[in-house]
Amino acid sequence: MKAIRTFTVRPVLAETLAPLDRLASNWRWSWSRATHSLFASMDPALWDEIGANPARMLGALGQDRLDELARDEDFVQRVREEDERLTAYLDGERWFQRLDGAKPAHIAYFSPEFGVDGSLPQYSGGLGILAGDHLKSASDLGVPLTGVGLFYRAGYFRQSIGDDGWQRESYPLLDPYGLGLTLLRDHDGSPVEIALDLPGDRRLHARVWVADIGRIPLLLLDSETPSNSDEMRRVTDRLYGGGGEHRLLQELLLGVGGVRAVRAWSAIAGRPAPDVYHTNEGHAGFQGLERMSELITHDGLGFDAALAQVRASTVFTTHTPVPAGIDRFPRDLIADFLSSGLFANLDAGRAISLGLETWEGGDQGVFNMAVLGLHLGQHANGVSVLHGEVSRGMFGQLWPGVDPDEVPITSITNGVHAPTWVHPALKAVSERVFGDARTDTHDWTNREAVTDAELWGVRQQMKGELVAVARRRVAASVQATGSGVVPAWVDDLLDPEVLTIGFARRVPTYKRLTLMLRDPERLTRLLTHPERPVQIVIGGKSHPADDSGKILIQQLVRFSRDPKVRGRIVFLPDYDITLAKDLYPGCDVWLNNPLRPLEACGTSGMKAALNGVLNLSILDGWWDEWYDGENGWAIPTADTASNDEERDDAEASALYDLIEHQLVPRFYEREGGIPLRWLAMVRHTMTELGKKATSDRMVQDYVTRLYVPAAAHEVALRADDFAEARALAAFVTRVKDAWSRVSIAGVDSSGIPAQAQAGDALEVSAAVRLDGLSPDDVAVELAYGRTNEDDTLARDHSVYRLSPSGPAVDGVTTFTGTLPLTVTGTFGYTVRVVPTHPQLVSPVELGLVTYAS
Numbered sequence: 001m002k003a004i005r006t007f008t009v010r011p012v013l014a015e016t017l018a019p020l021d022r023l024a025s026n027w028r029w030s031w032s033r034a035t036h037s038l039f040a041s042m043d044p045a046l047w048d049e050i051g052a053n054p055a056r057m058l059g060a061l062g063q064d065r066l067d068e069l070a071r072d073e074d075f076v077q078r079v080r081e082e083d084e085r086l087t088a089y090l091d092g093e094r095w096f097q098r099l100d101g102a103k104p105a106h107i108a109y110f111s112p113e114f115g116v117d118g119s120l121p122q123y124s125g126g127l128g129i130l131a132g133d134h135l136k137s138a139s140d141l142g143v144p145l146t147g148v149g150l151f152y153r154a155g156y157f158r159q160s161i162g163d164d165g166w167q168r169e170s171y172p173l174l175d176p177y178g179l180g181l182t183l184l185r186d187h188d189g190s191p192v193e194i195a196l197d198l199p200g201d202r203r204l205h206a207r208v209w210v211a212d213i214g215r216i217p218l219l220l221l222d223s224e225t226p227s228n229s230d231e232m233r234r235v236t237d238r239l240y241g242g243g244g245e246h247r248l249l250q251e252l253l254l255g256v257g258g259v260r261a262v263r264a265w266s267a268i269a270g271r272p273a274p275d276v277y278h279t280n281e282g283h284a285g286f287q288g289l290e291r292m293s294e295l296i297t298h299d300g301l302g303f304d305a306a307l308a309q310v311r312a313s314t315v316f317t318t319h320t321p322v323p324a325g326i327d328r329f330p331r332d333l334i335a336d337f338l339s340s341g342l343f344a345n346l347d348a349g350r351a352i353s354l355g356l357e358t359w360e361g362g363d364q365g366v367f368n369m370a371v372l373g374l375h376l377g378q379h380a381n382g383v384s385v386l387h388g389e390v391s392r393g394m395f396g397q398l399w400p401g402v403d404p405d406e407v408p409i410t411s412i413t414n415g416v417h418a419p420t421w422v423h424p425a426l427k428a429v430s431e432r433v434f435g436d437a438r439t440d441t442h443d444w445t446n447r448e449a450v451t452d453a454e455l456w457g458v459r460q461q462m463k464g465e466l467v468a469v470a471r472r473r474v475a476a477s478v479q480a481t482g483s484g485v486v487p488a489w490v491d492d493l494l495d496p497e498v499l500t501i502g503f504a505r506r507v508p509t510y511k512r513l514t515l516m517l518r519d520p521e522r523l524t525r526l527l528t529h530p531e532r533p534v535q536i537v538i539g540g541k542s543h544p545a546d547d548s549g550k551i552l553i554q555q556l557v558r559f560s561r562d563p564k565v566r567g568r569i570v571f572l573p574d575y576d577i578t579l580a581k582d583l584y585p586g587c588d589v590w591l592n593n594p595l596r597p598l599e600a601c602g603t604s605g606m607k608a609a610l611n612g613v614l615n616l617s618i619l620d621g622w623w624d625e626w627y628d629g630e631n632g633w634a635i636p637t638a639d640t641a642s643n644d645e646e647r648d649d650a651e652a653s654a655l656y657d658l659i660e661h662q663l664v665p666r667f668y669e670r671e672g673g674i675p676l677r678w679l680a681m682v683r684h685t686m687t688e689l690g691k692k693a694t695s696d697r698m699v700q701d702y703v704t705r706l707y708v709p710a711a712a713h714e715v716a717l718r719a720d721d722f723a724e725a726r727a728l729a730a731f732v733t734r735v736k737d738a739w740s741r742v743s744i745a746g747v748d749s750s751g752i753p754a755q756a757q758a759g760d761a762l763e764v765s766a767a768v769r770l771d772g773l774s775p776d777d778v779a780v781e782l783a784y785g786r787t788n789e790d791d792t793l794a795r796d797h798s799v800y801r802l803s804p805s806g807p808a809v810d811g812v813t814t815f816t817g818t819l820p821l822t823v824t825g826t827f828g829y830t831v832r833v834v835p836t837h838p839q840l841v842s843p844v845e846l847g848l849v850t851y852a853s
Helices: 019-025 033-040 044-049 054-060 063-070 073-091 126-141 230-236 244-269 286-299 303-312 331-338 348-353 369-376 385-394 424-434 452-481 488-492 520-527 547-560 577-586 604-610 621-626 644-668 676-692 695-741
Strands: 107-110 145-150 158-161 167-170 193-198 202-213 216-222 276-280 314-317 328-330 366-368 379-382 499-504 534-539 569-572 589-592 614-618 632-635 743-750 761-769 778-786 798-801 812-820 827-835
Touching: 019 033, 019 054, 019 073, 033 044, 033 073, 033 424, 044 054, 063 073, 107 126, 107 244, 126 145, 126 202, 126 216, 126 276, 126 695, 145 244, 158 452, 167 547, 193 244, 202 230, 202 244, 216 244, 230 244, 244 286, 244 331, 276 286, 276 695, 286 303, 286 369, 286 695, 303 314, 303 369, 303 695, 314 369, 314 695, 328 331, 331 348, 331 366, 366 369, 379 385, 379 695, 385 621, 424 452, 452 488, 452 569, 452 577, 452 676, 499 577, 499 644, 520 534, 520 644, 534 577, 534 644, 547 569, 577 604, 589 604, 604 614, 604 621, 604 676, 614 621, 614 644, 614 676, 632 644, 644 676, 695 827, 743 827, 761 778, 761 827, 778 812, 798 812
Parallel strands: 107 145, 107 276, 145 216, 276 314, 314 379, 499 534, 499 589, 534 569, 589 614, 614 632
Antiparallel strands: 158 167, 193 202, 202 216, 328 366, 743 761, 761 812, 778 798, 778 827
16 A cells, blocks of 8 residues: 655654754764764664665654654764764864955856765766765855755665666655754744746745755755646756756746745845855856846846846856767747746846847857856866866857867866765774874875774775675665566675776766676686686666667676676665765776876866776866876876777776786785885875865865955945946947957057077067947057967967057057067967956956957
């Protein structure tokens, strides 16, 4: 008999245990070893059974056991101490509070998914895990940030693998109360409800669940409310569960509803309205249109001034290196929604133009969410140095005439939340030796602080736990999908003494899950070597609609079931945060072999590295900038291959060679039973990557490089009833109207003999026709530096600003300057004109550049 409704009945806590409610409802428990241990100690077996979630634990434990614990003085004391630690954490001054200078008062951080913990399945992969780690580090650093997302009643999906190796999906429904979420209520106790007006006289309502992520509130909008029709209730049914209008409704609710939810939460909590808005990928791009509508309706701004104000305060992060990863909607569908009254007083035609692919070769019949994000975000970034470069090339068409290197998209390399991802055993050593679980100041190369025997012992303990988890998971999978009888070979699955390679991630084709199967006979020899074998542990989910990815999983699973290799290569179903916490620390090597440069960042290898795991990866994403020859191995990229088949063959062969000739010898070379040279690489990896592969470093970079400037621009444009916003809008209009008539009539240089030498002075004079613009509206720049073989300036060229030498004569203004030569070698220069305004982030931000011919 199936229940028509399920809910959680919470027990009554004795006064001495009352703090457990607060401890359970704040997700800091997910990265606090002491709080996690407190709840686990209440009933370890039950803790594992219910998925290691405190709110569920309190509901499942039973009144008798809770009453018994209330009489346990030691346990009550632990509860009291944990409550005091949580209070100190929430109220204490942290990094952000000690940061000098003006800074944001409130940052709203929008993402379609958040990976906080395995028991809160509101994520599908790296984007969500990154967002969850961003919130946790913002909390640890004291950054006044609010997360904004959607609550998916069925989460993403649970994965099982059938006898045929095919992925199967199931969608268990989630009870937000049972997860420790609280409903946002107004001062009178009524639930806050957000509403969006849609075409066809429809109305989409959403309630708001709040998850406390340490100091950070995470607002999750939920369309499962009595106010909605059955159709509207299904809007937040599944993460990435639909296409077309269903996906559009989710993104409208995230962007438009998210802004309204933040407004409501800020008023109830007594917090200032956000002065910075950060959109994690383009899914939340409609938040900018909602804010423009507010500024036009309530503050009397025109379209251009509202756009300037929104751009100034918006940070846009792109995570995709391929156009196929961007949400694109039919232009006509967007027009229907923008004309429905959803955005009050917003010019629908001009708003639509912000998302169109207007460049040559673009499709003006579609609305591109990344284009919208870049048009609405004055501060934009990719998520690794290489991805920043890829993004500048990918979106450069939005800035015609601008060199790719100058496209105004910077990069902040992702990081991972060390307290979440470092294994408890390694965290205990870290706290004992270094005083805390942070990683950025730890010197693991100090063998007196941590001996080789101790470090190797911890590494072996973590591997042993992975082996046990793998055997349990495989046994459970066999029981669930097969005959129910667990075969004897499962008891011998994997070996903690064998070199273990891990590979786990989402399974789109570009990540090449099956590259390792390119030469199955050679792989089999590596796996079954009689003296120095290798074993591989694999996990990953393919999107339910991605049959290509499912075929890759099926191929891998079928290979792993071959009796010749069974037990040496294993696919673990239902890869999630919970499995990842065992998988990363338990491997010796982390494998990553995407098609370069299609990996934007890829943080799984960072999580592994913080646990002493060495990386074996294509030079893509973060590995491209941080590989140093001692923290792992780089798989050569076959860039000269004539086709994909040839490339895969070459890179797979290089992968096998590295494993056979470098990894295996170094791992199995022992002194006193310990691989000392291997451990030297482990120590180096933990020390050097521990300094930079963390989300603390990442969030600090966002604060100092993007949030603080965005807040400053927002304040400047808002002052004096938006006087600067209006002035900037007028400037942009004036410059764009006049730019086609701006030209460089001539450039003269002198002072340089035929053979110049360092110390000589280059005197340059440029005659510029401004035709209606003033010299204050432009910057005339001398771009100079070393040149390449085709006479183009090298990437590291410099820019020197010329000055007007007097009033215009016959419509021509002369700009001059003298440049001492300090660059040796082949030298070149050019002159260009760009707009200049104190509220522009980049001189080429408007895409207006005139070069000397």
